[in-house]
Amino acid sequence: MSNKKSNHKVPTNSSINGLKQVRKRVVSHISDALTGNDAVLLEALPATGKSRGLVKAIEQTGEAVTVFTQRGRKEQYAQYKQWCDAAGLSCKVIPSADETCPTFQGDYGEDQQRRVQKLRNAGGTPRRIHRHVDPPCKTEGDCPYENALDFTPADYDVLVGHPTHAYVKRYLENRIPVYDEFPAGAYLEKIPDTPSAITDFLGSHNLPYQDFHDLLNGRTDPARRRKALRKLSSTQLMDEKGLFQEQSPAVHKLAGLCVLTLLEGEDLGNGWEQAILGKWKVGVYDQGNADIYILNPPDLPETILGLDGTPTESMWNIALGLYDRRQRRLNPRTVLNKRERREYITEIQNIRIIPTTTHVRPYSGVNTNPKRDAALLHEVEMSTDGDVGVISSRQGIDDVKSELDSFGNWKSTHFGNLIGSNNLGNVETGVILGSTHYGDEFVKRWGALAGESIKSNGKQGLKKSYGEFGDEILRHMREHRVLQALFRFGRMGTPTTVYVDTAAMPNWIPVEANPRDTNITPWKSAETRFDILTHLQKQSQASTGKISKKVGCSSQYVRDVLNGYAKKGIVEKRERPHEPGGAIIWVDQSSDAINPYGEVVLPDHRKATRYSKLRPYSNTKERVGNSPPPSLGSLRKKREQKKMGEAQKRMRRWSRQNEMERWYWS
Incomplete structure (x- = not known):
């Protein structure tokens, strides 16, 4: 481009x-x-x-x-x-201690680094850590962090x-x-090893419970609960100094608030409890995982x-x-209002959004589809004359890299690295693979912080719902993340096309194609059809019977498959010379351009008048006519010409590429 x-x-x-x-x-x-x-x-x-x-x-x-x-x-x-x-x-x-303190940076060895990091993870601030433990960075005077x-x-x-x-x-x-x-x-802090932190606090503050499990089972006893609450009312519940005691140091600064969370918690009926802990503080307890989270703004x-x-x-x-x-x-x-937001995407940022699926395709953990992703990415790469940017989950990026023979001229980043990232800003063709979903517990946790009982309706895809409040959290982790990904490409106002392989987009987003017009079928799901094309490519031409015998399928199936590809210009159907009576032979036309990872048909762009801005960073404006999207066929020809290098091959493929172009836009 x-x-x-x-x-x-x-x-x-x-x-x-x-x-x-x-x-x-x-x-x-x-x-x-x-x-x-x-x-x-x-x-x-x-x-x-x-x-x-x-x-x-x-x-x-x-x-x-x-x-x-x-x-x-x-x-x-x-x-x-x-x-x-x-x-x-x-x-x-x-x-920041991580950038200015030699001890936190590991200059004095991993043992010293782990020591200070453990204290920070337990709730200690770097400044108080320097004051109480005398890290080695202070042996020759003040630490550079303290000086800063x-x-x-x-x-x-x-x-x-x-x-x-x-x-x-x-x-x-x-x-x-x-x-x-x-x-x-x-x-919002998740308390590491909640049972140990609570057991340690109970033992050091003479509360009427022996350990975490005794508290959990005995908190319904009114007398024991009243005694514990009276004791806590005169106890420092956020005890950072306790972390630095020479004998029996505290496990975590917020352990006292964890105890109060279990004593004051209200069961929300979905496996979570919420407790109001005082001025702006909230504690929530995940019953299934025995984890406590403390919100302390x-x-x-x-x-x-x-x-x-x-x-x-x-x-x-x-x-x-x-x-x-x-x-x-x-x-x-x-x-910007809703109409202006649409104009901002299409007219000012000049982004064309091409959806390629009607499914949400959540990518979490190992739940990815690298074979489908490889087929789509290869097709997009062959249809553009420049770098391709890819955004997916971290696992999705790793899996598709493993599936492809080479990662081509692609740049990539993952969903967790989007905010403020501009490393794809000069990429004018982007692909978003899948969407984010952090699991039901993420939605329930944020609901619990607000005292809301969140439950899933048990459905999948776009039909999945957590109720009115929970769906706000769902949109935050899913649709909003995809929207952030859309704006990572082509941030200089140049014409940019983004293929979005998820239906998890805000419903106001302007799109320029019907995702139902897309077909992405990995060859693993159509191995016989791929074998037919591969055999024909090797032989240049072959009869139905020979292909049927070689591949091991019926002659009728071979005819059905090749008739379909003949309509798309990939093969040519000819009568056999000197053999009247309708006998035919199949001739390879463009099967060397077949996507090796799957059969992919991308949707047409909508034909519509396009507007944009001459110089997005100035006040200069100029009206021109229509700006149709780049021809997929012409871009494919440019790519093939560059790769072939020899004039004779370029001429030989010219007509074949035109056929491919007509197929894609038919």
Whole structure:
């Protein structure tokens, strides 16, 4: 495909007039949120410039801001620093022990590294760990991490750090916290080895239970429960100091809250319990796995801003401890309405979305389909003149790489590495394989945090439902993840085609083909047909009888198969010379171009007038005529010509490729 930017303009009846206007609107919304006295959740689709727009809004409003993001520190944090420097804003990246402390980095050996990491996993903060255990990085003076912490936040317009830095009050004092993308599990902690943590806490605090199992079975005894609650009311339930005791150190900082979760828990009737643990804290207990999760969000100021390309409002409120505080919930706002979002995809980002299946195809664990994926990827690669980008689960990527003879000129990433990723931004043909599903327990866990009893209806695919609240969580982990994947390709406004091999897309997404027109059949499911074509290719021409005898199937089946391929131009049906009476011979035409992984027919693009933008990053507009999608046949010819290299072969295949083109578009 061409690397030139599209030279179409947005229709005159459109309310958005190019990417520059969209990004100005983003800055305006962010500025309003920063200067208001409200908690705001702003929806701005990917590639609308949320992060850079935030810096511009800070420049315009003069507000002091702390940005929290979970993206890759070095890439994203350095980008914020660069933008701030260009805008004349002072910016400080909050230090991380993993990047500045030699002990955490393993410079003093794996044993020392495991020692400090174990304490952190038990709830200890790196700063307190340095204060109490004297790691080897302090033998020659202060640790570089401690030195880096010695700064005054008020000296900086912008602080940038991880969401867990919000626990430090001085990073929020007289500043507005801004969350760049969903903080997910930043404040939700799964307690490692819950039974051991609880047993340790019970033994060290003289509670009327011997161990985890005694607590679990005896918590229904009113007298024992009252005695335990009285004891807990005068006990420090979040005891970080206990981690550093020389004798019998605590197993986990939050073990006391785990005990309270079991004592106060309300059975939701779906294998989960929920307990309100005090100010914004919630504990949930997974009865089936004996796991406890503690939600412990920081104390945030009145003005909060959340930025998200695909927000789920209820999950944001839960994560920040605002779900039950009805006077304090995030106020949802959106940059683009539903019609504008469609225009943004098709007219400004210039993305053509080609669905290739009517099934959800959840990829979780080992549940993948590498043979189907290989057939689709090979067909897409042969139909484009450039790199192909692939997004799937981590296992899906590994499996299809193993299935293919070579991974070609492809770039890939997995669903868990999408937010803020631009490594596929210059790829103009993309394929999304499958969708994400973290399992029923993921949905139940987030429901339990809100006190909702979530149950699956037991159905599969698009008919699967967890009820009104649970379906919001389902869309978050499935449809929203696919939507994020769509925007990873061709982020420079160049014409981009994305083949989506899952039906898990938001229903407002504009598509340009009917997925029912797609056929993807791995040869494993059609081995005999593949054997027929392979034999004909080797022989160049053969009779029905010879093929039938060689392959081991009936002559009628051979005729049916080859008649079908004759209509598609793959083989030619000729009468035998000097043998009247209807005797025929089959002649190979294009079977060397047959997909070696399966039989694939991709759907037609819809024939429609296309509009886009001449220069997405400027105000220049120009109207041109229609912009039909690139001809699949012409792209296939270009690919074949480049691979053959010899002029005679190119001429010999010219007519055959035309036949293939007519077949694909028939």
